Amino acid sequence: MLVLSRRKGESIVIQDHIEITVLEVEGDVVKIGISAPRDIEILRKELVVAVKESNRESAAQQIDVAGLAAKLKKIKKNTEKL
Template sequence: MLILTRKLGESITIGDNIKITVLGINGKQVKLGILAPDKVSVHREEIYNRIQEENKQASLALKEDLLEVARILKARKSK
């Protein structure tokens, strides 16, 4: 892990097109501004983890739904 120290108003650059700037500091809280292309998703970690979990749950539900459809179609063919 790369660890950097930045002061208010200072930035770091990631690659050619992502810039993170320290916009504010209030006690233990730091406000960051992130400039990135639209195609780059930027999320707080807790939101990203929730999205990943919801995607996982949705894919499991889809699998169950597809298995149920296959069962129904198989039952129809048997008649």
């Protein structure tokens, strides 16, 4: 991990396309601005972690295929009556 010190108003540039600027420092909160091309997705890490955890939980769930098939047959029968 590269560690840099920056003051308010100072920036770092990543591969000539992404600029990260320190906008404000107040206590232990740092407000940053990010300039990047629109095709580069920028997400807060806690959101990425939450989505990954949600995906893991979804993938771990067991699906009752036989029960689902029975429900679909019941729905099909009900729609055919209409």
